[in-house]
Amino acid sequence: MQSATGCSGGLLSGAPALTLALLLMPIIAGLAGTLLPAFGYLPAIGASGFSLQPWRTLLAEPGLSHALILTLWTGVAATLLALLLTLALLAGCYQSRWLARIRRSLAPLLAMPHAALALGLAFLIAPSGGLARLLSPWATGWERPPELGLFGPQDPWGLSLILALTLKETPYLLFMSLAGLARWPADHDLAVARTLGYGPVSAFLKVVLPQLYPLIRLPVFAALAFALSVVDVALIIGPSAPPTLAVQALRGFNDPDLHARLPAAAAALLLTGLTGLALLLWEGAIQLLARCSRAWLSDGGRGGGGALAQWLALGSGTLALGLAMLSALGLLVWSFALRWTFPAAWPTQWTLAHWRGQFDSLAVATGNTLGIGVAATGVALLLVMACLEQEQRQQRAVSGRSLWLLYLPLLVPQVSFLFGVQVLLAGWGLEGHWLALLWTHLLFVVPYVFLSLADPWRAFDQRYEQSARTLGAGPARVFWRIKLPLLGSAVAVAAAVGFAVSVTQYLPTVFAGAGRYATLTTEAVALASGANRRLIGVYAVAQTLLPLLGFALALMLARRDHRR
Amino acid sequence: MHHQPRLTHPGLALGLWFLTLLTGIAHASEPDWATIEKTARGQTVYWNGWGGDDKVNSYIAWVGAQVQARYGITLRHVKVSDIAETVARILAEKNAGRDQEGSVDLLWINGENFRAMKDNGLLYGPFSARLPHYRHVDTVGKPTTTVDFTVPVEGMEAPWGMAQIVFVHDSAVVREPPKSMAALLAYAQAHPGRFTYPEPPDFLGSTFLKQALLELTEQREALQKPATDANFGPVSAPLWRWLDQIRPYLWRQGQAYPPSMPALRQLLADGEIDIAFSFHPNDASAEIAKGTLPDTVRSYVLTGGTIGNTHFVAIPYNARAREGALVVANFLLSPEAQARKQDPVVWGDLTVLAVDQLPPEDQQRFAAIKPGVATLSAAQLGTPLPEPHPSWMERLEAAWRARYSR
Numbered sequence: 001m002q003s004a005t006g007c008s009g010g011l012l013s014g015a016p017a018l019t020l021a022l023l024l025m026p027i028i029a030g031l032a033g034t035l036l037p038a039f040g041y042l043p044a045i046g047a048s049g050f051s052l053q054p055w056r057t058l059l060a061e062p063g064l065s066h067a068l069i070l071t072l073w074t075g076v077a078a079t080l081l082a083l084l085l086t087l088a089l090l091a092g093c094y095q096s097r098w099l100a101r102i103r104r105s106l107a108p109l110l111a112m113p114h115a116a117l118a119l120g121l122a123f124l125i126a127p128s129g130g131l132a133r134l135l136s137p138w139a140t141g142w143e144r145p146p147e148l149g150l151f152g153p154q155d156p157w158g159l160s161l162i163l164a165l166t167l168k169e170t171p172y173l174l175f176m177s178l179a180g181l182a183r184w185p186a187d188h189d190l191a192v193a194r195t196l197g198y199g200p201v202s203a204f205l206k207v208v209l210p211q212l213y214p215l216i217r218l219p220v221f222a223a224l225a226f227a228l229s230v231v232d233v234a235l236i237i238g239p240s241a242p243p244t245l246a247v248q249a250l251r252g253f254n255d256p257d258l259h260a261r262l263p264a265a266a267a268a269l270l271l272t273g274l275t276g277l278a279l280l281l282w283e284g285a286i287q288l289l290a291r292c293s294r295a296w297l298s299d300g301g302r303g304g305g306g307a308l309a310q311w312l313a314l315g316s317g318t319l320a321l322g323l324a325m326l327s328a329l330g331l332l333v334w335s336f337a338l339r340w341t342f343p344a345a346w347p348t349q350w351t352l353a354h355w356r357g358q359f360d361s362l363a364v365a366t367g368n369t370l371g372i373g374v375a376a377t378g379v380a381l382l383l384v385m386a387c388l389e390q391e392q393r394q395q396r397a398v399s400g401r402s403l404w405l406l407y408l409p410l411l412v413p414q415v416s417f418l419f420g421v422q423v424l425l426a427g428w429g430l431e432g433h434w435l436a437l438l439w440t441h442l443l444f445v446v447p448y449v450f451l452s453l454a455d456p457w458r459a460f461d462q463r464y465e466q467s468a469r470t471l472g473a474g475p476a477r478v479f480w481r482i483k484l485p486l487l488g489s490a491v492a493v494a495a496a497v498g499f500a501v502s503v504t505q506y507l508p509t510v511f512a513g514a515g516r517y518a519t520l521t522t523e524a525v526a527l528a529s530g531a532n533r534r535l536i537g538v539y540a541v542a543q544t545l546l547p548l549l550g551f552a553l554a555l556m557l558a559r560r561d562h563r564r
Numbered sequence: 565m566h567h568q569p570r571l572t573h574p575g576l577a578l579g580l581w582f583l584t585l586l587t588g589i590a591h592a593s594e595p596d597w598a599t600i601e602k603t604a605r606g607q608t609v610y611w612n613g614w615g616g617d618d619k620v621n622s623y624i625a626w627v628g629a630q631v632q633a634r635y636g637i638t639l640r641h642v643k644v645s646d647i648a649e650t651v652a653r654i655l656a657e658k659n660a661g662r663d664q665e666g667s668v669d670l671l672w673i674n675g676e677n678f679r680a681m682k683d684n685g686l687l688y689g690p691f692s693a694r695l696p697h698y699r700h701v702d703t704v705g706k707p708t709t710t711v712d713f714t715v716p717v718e719g720m721e722a723p724w725g726m727a728q729i730v731f732v733h734d735s736a737v738v739r740e741p742p743k744s745m746a747a748l749l750a751y752a753q754a755h756p757g758r759f760t761y762p763e764p765p766d767f768l769g770s771t772f773l774k775q776a777l778l779e780l781t782e783q784r785e786a787l788q789k790p791a792t793d794a795n796f797g798p799v800s801a802p803l804w805r806w807l808d809q810i811r812p813y814l815w816r817q818g819q820a821y822p823p824s825m826p827a828l829r830q831l832l833a834d835g836e837i838d839i840a841f842s843f844h845p846n847d848a849s850a851e852i853a854k855g856t857l858p859d860t861v862r863s864y865v866l867t868g869g870t871i872g873n874t875h876f877v878a879i880p881y882n883a884r885a886r887e888g889a890l891v892v893a894n895f896l897l898s899p900e901a902q903a904r905k906q907d908p909v910v911w912g913d914l915t916v917l918a919v920d921q922l923p924p925e926d927q928q929r930f931a932a933i934k935p936g937v938a939t940l941s942a943a944q945l946g947t948p949l950p951e952p953h954p955s956w957m958e959r960l961e962a963a964w965r966a967r968y969s970r
Contacts, residue, residue, distance in 0.1 A: 045659060063970035128834035145836045147757035154820040240763060240820055241969035254649045257680075258656070338855045342835045349855065357622060426660050432667050514653070514667045515642045516610060526615045526643045531827035534856075535618050 012393070015386030020405055022383070023443055026421045027408055031272075033420020037265035045258045054262035058270070061263065063242035068274065071245040074158040074238070075228035076278060078165035083220060085166070085316055086173040090212075091204040092306065092313030094181075095190060102317070103178065107555065109171035109324055110497075111547035113504040115525055116540035118164045118236040120327025122153040123334070123533060125160060128342045130330040136343035145342050153237050161238040165230070167324045169223045173216065176451070180215035181208070183455055201310070202303025210297065213286070218403070219451070221279055222410040228275050229413030232506040232521075236528050245271045249415045261419075268416040275413055328544065335537030354534045361523065362542060369519040369546060372434075372509075373502040376441040380449040380498050381491065383442075387450070388457040389479065406450055409443040414507045422511045432514030440508040449498040456490035489558030496554035500547035520546065597696055600887045605636040607888035611877075612650040613672030614767075615643020616824050619850055619911045626904070631895055637888045642668070646765070651677050654686050654880050666882030670889040673721060674875045675713040675767075676954035681878065682720055688879040688886060690719025695890065697897035698722065702918035708874040709916050713951040714788055721876035722893045725905060726914035727843040728872035728948045729775055729865070730940065732829075736860040738838050743867045745779045745806060751839070752813035758838040760814045762828050763821035765961045768843055773960045774952055775871050777803045787952035791959050800960065804967065811968070818968065833857055845945060846912025849936020853909050863938045865945060872948020874916060899926035908936040 036042065040051035058064065093099050124130040128145035129152075136142040153160045186208050193203035234244045242248065245267060252264025334340070335354055337347035355362075421440065422431060430436040460483065468478045484491070506521050515522075524539040595603075609631075615621055621641065628639035644650055650671055657666050673681070681687050692698050701723055703710050709723040710716070717723075733741040742751040752759045762769035778784060780802040786795055811818035815837055822828045825842055832840040833856055842848065851857040877896060879889045895901055899922055902915040919930045935941075 062966040066970060126834070126836075128831075128836050145834060149757070149817055150819055152816065152820075154816075156819045240823070254646065254652055258652065258659070341833070341858070357618075360625065361621075423660075426656070426662070429662075515612070515644065515650075516640070516667065518643070523643070526645055527618075531616075531822065531824065531830040532618050533830070 012386055012390045015383060015390050016402070019383045019387055019446065020402065022439070023409055023446060024405060026424065026439065026443060027412060027417050029424045030417030030420030031412070033423045034265045034268050034416050037262050038269045040262060042258075042262060042265075045261070047259070047262065054266040057263040058266040061248075064248075067242045067245050067248055068270075070158055070239060070242070071228055071271070071274065072278060074161045074165070074234075074244065075224060076282070078162045078169060078227045079220065079224040079282075081162065081166040082169035082173055082223060085170045085313075085320060086177055087209065088309070088313035089174065089317045090177055090181075091201045091209075092310035094204055094208070095187070095200065096310070098314060102174065105321055106171050106175055106178075107551040108328075108544075108548060109167075109321070110175060111500050111551050112168075112324070112328060112544045113500075113521060113524075113540075113547070114164070114168045114230070115232045115236060115504070115506060115521060115528070116331065116543050117168055117324060117327055118233040119524065119528055119536050119540050120329075120331045121160070121164050121167065121323065122237045123330050124323065124327050125163075126152050130326060133343050134345050142343060154239055156239050156241075158239055158244075161234060161244075163323070164233055164237050165227045167320055167327075168233075169227065170320060173219060173223060176216050176219040177212060179452075179455060180212055183215060184211065186211070197302045199303035199306045201306035202301065205303075206297050210290070217283075218407050221282075222407065224278060224282060225275050225411045225413065228278055229271055229415065231415060232525050235525070245274065246413060246415050253415070253419055265419070268413065268419070271413045272416040275411070279411070328541075331533075331537040331540045333537070334533040335535075335541050337534060337537075354538050358535065358538050361518070362520075362538065365518045365520045365523050365539070366542060366546070368517045369503055369521070369543075372437055372441055372517070372519065373499045373546075375438055376445045376502045377449070377495050377498040379438065380442055380445040381453075381495060383446060384450045384453050384494070385457075385491075388454060392457075392460075392462075393475070406447050410447050418507055418511045425512060431512070432516050434517070436512040437509065437517055440512040441502050441505055444505060444508065445498045445501050448501045449494045452494035452497045453490060456487060460487060489554075492554035492557040496547070496550040499550040503543065503547050597694075600890055601635060604885070604887040604891040607885035608638040608640060609669045609885045609888040609892055610640050610642055610667065611670040611672070611889075611892065612642040612644055612647065612668050614645070614647055615641070616645065617826050619854075620913075623905060623911045626910075627892070627895065627901065630901070631892055634895075635888075635891050637885075637891060639892060647671060647673055647677050648765075651680055651686070654681070654882070655684060657882060658684070658686060663882050665884045666880050667884075668880050669883040669885045670877055670879055670892060672724070672875065673878050674873060675951065676957050678712050678717075678721055678876065678878065679715045679954045681880075682715065686881055687720045688881050688883060689721075691879065691890060692717070692719045692722040692893075695722060695894040695897060697894050697899075700899070700917045700922055701897065702916065702921075705918060706874065706916060708872065708948075708951070712874065712876065713957075714953045717876070721878040722897065723874050723916040724877050724896055725875050726872065726916055727875060728845055728914075728945055729771060729841055729843060729870035730845045730847070730863045730945075731839060731841045731865065731870075732832065732848045732861060732863050732938070733839045734832070734835075734858060734860055735862045736858070737835075741839060741864055743864065745776050745866075748839075749806060749810050749813075752810050755838060756813045757815050757817070758836075759810075760816070760818075760821060760828070760831070760837055761841075762824055764964045766824050768825040768828070768841070769821070770957050770961055771843065771871055772841065773803065773807075773964060774957060775866075775949075776806060777956070777960065778871065778949055778952070779866070779868050780806055787956055788950070790953050790955040796956075796959050796963075800963070803960075804963075807964075807968075829857070832861075844912055845914060846906070846908040846936060846939050848938035849908040850910075850912040852937060859937060861938055863940050865940065869946050869949045871951060873951045899929055903929035903933065906930065907933045908939060909934075912936070912939075 038054055040047055040049060040053055089102060093102060127148045132140070132142065132145060150156055189207050190203050193207040194200070198206065229246045231246050231250055234247050238244055238247065249264050249267035249271060252260045252267060333347065336350050336352065338349035338351040340347035425431040425436045464482055464486065465478050468482050473481070504521055506525055509517060509519050509522050520539055520543040524536060524543050527536050527539060611624070613624070621643065624641045628641065631637040631639055650668055654666060654668055701709055706726060712721070731741065742748045748759065761772040764770045764773060777800060778787065781799050782802065783799045786799050815831065822831055828840045829842065829851065831837045845863065848857060848861050848863050852859050852861060877893050879886060883889055899917060902917050905911050905913045906915050915930070919927055
């Protein structure tokens, strides 16, 4: 063994390769484990000849074309709405006092797991739901829940699904945009544009947006891929007869008739193709839009004061925020409700029994969630910091291509590779093992931690390091004593993000954990089928509180650092 | 032993050889119950079962505490949204050659999932007759404890509880509830959007299809044999006619369905629908006791009778904690556990035991249960209608999807 620094240097230089291998290996193996059965090869069930039969079965399935259109429509509409709302809020409120308020309200929205949001929203908008109860009977005259026909959660057009996805993706895109805006002196550009007489909205659209979009392209892609392939949200609030493609594939994988796995694999592959196509079309549309707007960008039009646009943006932003908050509130109230019948706005009898009765299983689920979340976040932080540190010591930024590779777990639909991963794990006897669970969580935690940490890390002023080095400190000492403390708040925020991502994982937990590790999310989704709002409330509240605590802790750390 | 373990490692092979030797000796005289209980001590039993009803989940949690205290067994309830997922998992394990150390020790099962496991050699057994408490099971008065959806049980699963379809309505809203499929259709047409059923393949949704089929078909006896390509169409035609007629008058115009029995019950509690149904005759009483349904809710059965069946627990062939699973299955059959399960305040699931043949102090446990306000007497429930052969359910589910999920 050489000196400590030499050793850590050796470890460091391997970090990027190790991280990529950890992330890519399961995805490639998983995709192969889906590709082969999709073409009739699954020796385990005696299917060993390649054929197109799974595709024929899939194409003959009732409702497939409907499911395809539904998937594409809900995914694209939700992402478009979320992006428009994000940009409208930024254009309307950037450099106004509202921005700070928006920034503050982001943490709870980011922390709220999408399954919890979907469960809360499903109650809120039902004909007998929260909104109807708040307005009945005094405003609506409804003594009984109205018969609204097709409207409500799980409507056949997927409107409620789109709403749920929009509410969840807007905070994420806002968060990533704010991070992007900090990467170049956007304030300065905006100030110059304003002194040249541009209105605030025009200045944002003409000067800032063309520079901002490339920075949020990947997050937008991740949002689109997520919306197209999400399973838990679609199960809770999406149409069911027929469901989206991801849900349909999942049903096939869970069928006791193992031969149903072949067309299910084909469906998963089809979903991957659909996602790729949607990403391409999206990018094409953006390019086209950019080209068409060139004349407008440089026509010198200054635009107005933007008051209307600002109020419009704030109005829809407040509406979205309000819906999300009411969804959470509804679940919280249900978790303490004994009797709450329509049309009472509040429960007529309250109880602590649901929380007390669930104490044991809640404790187990919380323990599992915490354990896996903390471990995955810790390992992810180590890997990401090692990669970033190596990058800095090599004086070479991670190329665009490897960044794409890092993002791959977020772009490839989960259903299309998790089944292959399950086969891989079973082959190694790792299925149901805690390490397997950790690994699959890492697939999704690492990319988000990387995204959160990369910018502050790269922005770190190298002169601190140089000064310390000239004073004789080795690279390891500089890292631990200078860099880490100075970057402490950024690391804390990245950890909070990583932890929140781990908490929300549903499919990876179910598949790698063989159903043995009950987390708050798996319990909440399992309860969703039982429709007991009181218990769903308990688990959804717990599921939201945990990541929220993470964010609160991170913010506290950041503030303390700030004061120092 | 009907499974040749796949040997991959020489050390493992040697170990397994010793094991075979040992179990060979043990087999010479079946391990007695005391030995099984001794081996079970310290084991962790993974019990996969539908986890959608909190009454059931709380009861299973109580069972867990009891077997921990009495037998030193750690019981883990693996909650699934459909037990078919677990059947698929065990089948996948068999195909991957994982013939030992399987991930499931006990599962809550009946009907088509039982048949799938039995046909594929995925079950351990026969074992139920070896459970000491099995001798009190009412195999005569409750014939479904030995014939599961027309498939002979043959000791491959242990009966756990009795279920029968019971309709539920709020007597403050609906005075005279419809008691036949024809009356139900008329009610729905007069009150659009106030009736629905869980989406098949949810077990209650599929059972509703069978219930309607039993009443509507003109060839009821065909249902006791496997369905064929030739007879499925003509036998089920009246059902599809009825479903086509009622669909536009269902809740959400038949474009969305509640996913499960509790979801259906929640719609009744919310007042979105007027009539619901359950597979547990005590369900309404239990929910009234909990305060989640108004105390004006009442139960009833259809004039032509309703489907009844038995639900069971089974042990996979590759269970890791087989002894622990046996001990838990036996505890589930004890008069104490069965009586507690039947109490509407706890769960309300009817016992599989012949109560009148129990020792007096155990009879007293059942006599002490207070029937709920919405509980029907045995006479009111009537003789349950027998389940059709599982192949009917599978075909009905596929045909339902092809017609209404597109």
